[in-house]
Amino acid sequence: MRPVPKIIYTLTDEAPMLATHSLLPIVEAYAAPAGVEVETRDISLAGRVIAVFPDYLTEDQRIGDHLAELGELAKTPEANIIKLPNISASVPQLKAAVAELQAQGYALPDYPDEPRTDAEREIRARYDRVKGSAVNPVLREGNSDRRAPASVKAYARTNPHRMGEWSAESKTAVATMGADDFRSNEKSVIIEAEDTLRIEHVAADGQVTTLKDSLPVQAGEVIDATVMRAEALSAFLTEQVARAKRENILFSLHMKATMMKVADPIIFGHAVRAFFPDVFAQFGEQLQAAGLEPDNGLGGILSGIDALEPSTRDAVKEAIDAGLADGPRMYMVDDRKGITNLHVPSDVIVDASMPALIRNGGKGWGPSGEEDDTLAVIPDSSYAGVYQAVIEDCRAHGALDPTTMGSVPNVGLMAQKAEEYGSHDKTFEIETAGTVRIVDSSGATLIEHEVAPGDIWRACQTKDVPIRDWVKLAVTRARASGAPAVFWLDRERAHDANLITKVEAYLPEHDTEGLEIKILNPVEATTYSLERLRRGEDTISVTGNVLRDYLTDLFPILEVGTSAKMLSIVPLINGGGLFETGAGGSAPKHVQQLVAENYLRWDSLGEFFALVPSLEKYAEQASTPKAAVLAGALDRATATFLMENRSPGRKLGTIDNRGSHFYLAMYWAQELAQQTEDADLAAVFAPVAEQLTEKEETIVAELEAVQGQPADIGGYFRPDAAKATAVMRPSATLNAVLETLS
Numbered sequence: 001m002r003p004v005p006k007i008i009y010t011l012t013d014e015a016p017m018l019a020t021h022s023l024l025p026i027v028e029a030y031a032a033p034a035g036v037e038v039e040t041r042d043i044s045l046a047g048r049v050i051a052v053f054p055d056y057l058t059e060d061q062r063i064g065d066h067l068a069e070l071g072e073l074a075k076t077p078e079a080n081i082i083k084l085p086n087i088s089a090s091v092p093q094l095k096a097a098v099a100e101l102q103a104q105g106y107a108l109p110d111y112p113d114e115p116r117t118d119a120e121r122e123i124r125a126r127y128d129r130v131k132g133s134a135v136n137p138v139l140r141e142g143n144s145d146r147r148a149p150a151s152v153k154a155y156a157r158t159n160p161h162r163m164g165e166w167s168a169e170s171k172t173a174v175a176t177m178g179a180d181d182f183r184s185n186e187k188s189v190i191i192e193a194e195d196t197l198r199i200e201h202v203a204a205d206g207q208v209t210t211l212k213d214s215l216p217v218q219a220g221e222v223i224d225a226t227v228m229r230a231e232a233l234s235a236f237l238t239e240q241v242a243r244a245k246r247e248n249i250l251f252s253l254h255m256k257a258t259m260m261k262v263a264d265p266i267i268f269g270h271a272v273r274a275f276f277p278d279v280f281a282q283f284g285e286q287l288q289a290a291g292l293e294p295d296n297g298l299g300g301i302l303s304g305i306d307a308l309e310p311s312t313r314d315a316v317k318e319a320i321d322a323g324l325a326d327g328p329r330m331y332m333v334d335d336r337k338g339i340t341n342l343h344v345p346s347d348v349i350v351d352a353s354m355p356a357l358i359r360n361g362g363k364g365w366g367p368s369g370e371e372d373d374t375l376a377v378i379p380d381s382s383y384a385g386v387y388q389a390v391i392e393d394c395r396a397h398g399a400l401d402p403t404t405m406g407s408v409p410n411v412g413l414m415a416q417k418a419e420e421y422g423s424h425d426k427t428f429e430i431e432t433a434g435t436v437r438i439v440d441s442s443g444a445t446l447i448e449h450e451v452a453p454g455d456i457w458r459a460c461q462t463k464d465v466p467i468r469d470w471v472k473l474a475v476t477r478a479r480a481s482g483a484p485a486v487f488w489l490d491r492e493r494a495h496d497a498n499l500i501t502k503v504e505a506y507l508p509e510h511d512t513e514g515l516e517i518k519i520l521n522p523v524e525a526t527t528y529s530l531e532r533l534r535r536g537e538d539t540i541s542v543t544g545n546v547l548r549d550y551l552t553d554l555f556p557i558l559e560v561g562t563s564a565k566m567l568s569i570v571p572l573i574n575g576g577g578l579f580e581t582g583a584g585g586s587a588p589k590h591v592q593q594l595v596a597e598n599y600l601r602w603d604s605l606g607e608f609f610a611l612v613p614s615l616e617k618y619a620e621q622a623s624t625p626k627a628a629v630l631a632g633a634l635d636r637a638t639a640t641f642l643m644e645n646r647s648p649g650r651k652l653g654t655i656d657n658r659g660s661h662f663y664l665a666m667y668w669a670q671e672l673a674q675q676t677e678d679a680d681l682a683a684v685f686a687p688v689a690e691q692l693t694e695k696e697e698t699i700v701a702e703l704e705a706v707q708g709q710p711a712d713i714g715g716y717f718r719p720d721a722a723k724a725t726a727v728m729r730p731s732a733t734l735n736a737v738l739e740t741l742s
């Protein structure tokens with residue numbers, strides 16, 4: 001028997017999770033009369049921690065492994081999952097979540113920084129399953145289609161967001177290595193037949209150590225390996241610190257330590273060392289002995305500093321202060337709290353931070369709250385040139401204009417952990433000089449690199465089925481939109497050269513008559529797309545997984561001010577649907593604001609946009625035409641919502657997330673009451689529409705009345721459900737109207 005179709009709404013973290021406490025009851029209430037089944041699954045950071053330690057917890061504390069369950073579901077045609085952003089935890093975030101759960105009575109083990117015993121290694125392995133980007137790669141069993149809906153572009157054209165001015169004299173620049181990095185050392189092969197490979201280190205004396213004994217591969221799969229040279233990386237970072245100081249601009253490092261969860265924290269650690277050379281020259285050994293590694297940032301060192309004996313502790317603090325005073329001014333995460341760019345590896349993630357810098361006229365925030373030009377350091381040169389090209393374009397032509405600019409939607413290759421995003425279980429920090437090689441089952445070496453201690457070696461894999469599907473999706477989108485499609489691939493890069501042969505082989509499988517399809521390297525593609533963008537023209541970017549991540553924040557943030565308003569669909573390869581909400585993250589700053597002043601400025605447009613295709617998919621999966629009626633009405637309601645400008649304001653006194661949900665509910669009910677496709681639904685929703693419309697003033701007043709005082713949600717990573725619901729549903733009038741639907 002086939003499983004009963006249902007929509008799975010994910011419970012995640014931070015702002016989107018709080019928003020769910022208000023929005024989901026509306027969705028459930030509206031779904032019920034249409035016979036649409038909606039269920040939830042908990043994939044929050046706290047939920048995932050709980051799920052991997054059942055043996056440490058009481059029966060009623062346990063949660064099943066919902067992520068694994070959804071990962072299996074995503075491989076079936078029945079999948080219909082609405083995925084909100086979740087925390088991809090860095091080590092400091094993971095430790096904070098564990099501490100909160102322990103304080104709530106969950107007897108979880110501490111996170112072992114340096115596991116020594118087998119028991120500790122086993123605990124660490126469980127935490128490693130939760131760490132970093134552990135959710136998205138499991139659910140993304142399809143490629144990505146992210147774009148700004150036409151209604152959002154129309155809204156931005158008439159209500160443009162603020163864009164900082166760009167000066168031709170701006171000293172803002174991107175610094176990247178260009179040699180001895182991942183891009184320049186990359187080697188790539190296409191696998192001919194299914195096999196199981198292994199990764200080995202061969203020391204100078206011939207001793208062979210297995211780094212990974214089983215790497216199953218399929219025919220047609222692209223396997224790459226590359227290495228970043230530690231010595232060159234250190235020298236490069238030291239030079240950038242000096243350059244920022246010399247040019248008197250802000251120093252900032254932009255990485256993705258949450259997704260590249262092995263390589264990027266190591267690179268982050270190198271940057272901390274480069275910024276504070278004296279700290280590590282003088283106290284490196286003591287810090288290491290106390291487990292205070294720079295990979296978890298300056299914040300990790302400062303928070304564990306009491307482990308040092310008092311005189312050393314004070315001397316380290318002094319040396320850090322001296323380093324901050326002597327070095328260039330640092331780009332700040334929060335200047336009032338003294339949180340620098342190098343405090344926490346997850347605070348400044350490249351996808352969200354670089355566009356924010358560009359949107360702001362190339363200015364970052366310095367230690368005294370001042371705005372200034374910035375040296376943005378992106379060590380690996382694979383994609384850094386994209387940002388440099390945008391910066392040069394803005395310097396030459398000024399800021400982009402949201403009232404006239406076109407759009408750059410994205411078709412991204414991401415299925416089955418494609419490319420760099422699947423590299424973390426194949427990334428190694430090298431201990432001894434020698435070579436690292438990938439060997440097939442016959443013993444033949446496919447790829448090898450010479451390595452030195454400290455080098456970061458990594459392998460990536462990209463399966464053939466996803467590549468084929470990606471080419472098809474690109475053609476489908478080009479046909480549907482009429483825009484040219486550009487594959488951002490670089491013939492000079494080993495992996496990309498292999499992808500180009502596949503793209504050239506698979507394109508003829510489709511009808512491309514009349515379509516404009518190009519292959520350009522990332523810098524050329526940026527320039528080409530920007531020229532068109534400035535002329536108001538649209539250009540589809542067809543990219544690999546990392547550029548997908550980067551560009552689906554970059555262009556939306558420039559075009560419509562935020563990536564929260566993106567439509568983000570993942571047509572799953574086996575026929576199901578995954579509907580991501582927006583393209584941004586879980587907005588920790590918004591939670592701080594809610595707790596401080598009971599105001600949540602999270603914009604749920606991404607959720608509204610995801611619900612429409614999810615309901616359409618449900619209509620098809622469950623043969624329930626009423627679901628399609630709900631979808632159509634929601635689509636029209638969302639357009640009204642945008643036109644009437646019902647998104648949350650940024651500040652107290654306007655409607656926030658909760659008020660925006662009320663308006664959506666009102667417009668949605670009005671549309672359902674008015675439509676003529678389904679008389680039953682029209683009859684059910686007529687009184688709801690009438691009451692919501694009539695009571696608008698009362699409901700808005702009830703929602704606004706709570707603003708301005710602190711709110712208690714009883715936890716950050718795992719709030720108390722009843723408290724969070726009370727905070728997020730403060731309008732008795734609205735709740736009573738929704739109640740009539742149940």
Ligand SMILES: NC(=O)C1=CN([C@@H]2O[C@H](COP(=O)(O)OP(=O)(O)OC[C@H]3O[C@@H](n4cnc5c(N)ncnc54)[C@H](OP(=O)(O)O)[C@@H]3O)[C@@H](O)[C@H]2O)C=CC1
Nearest residue numbers: 085086087088258349352564584585586587588589602603
């Ligand atoms: N899909 C996913 O699951 C993703 C998860 N993450 C995770 O999210 C967390 C935070 O990452 P961070 O780098 O701070 O990026 P965020 O996208 O969370 O934050 C950057 C800023 O984006 C804006 N923003 C994002 N979404 C919305 C929304 N719906 N409504 C209003 N504003 C929004 C806000 O700023 P402003 O309005 O001031 O511009 C916010 O402060 C991390 O744990 C990260 O790993 C990150 C990306 C994607």
Ligand SMILES: O=C(O)CCC(=O)C(=O)O
Nearest residue numbers: 088133136258259549583
């Ligand atoms: O999975 C993550 O950590 C972040 C995902 C992300 O930023 C994206 O897909 O745009």
Ligand SMILES: [Mg+2]
Nearest residue numbers: 351549553583
């Ligand atoms: Mg992203």
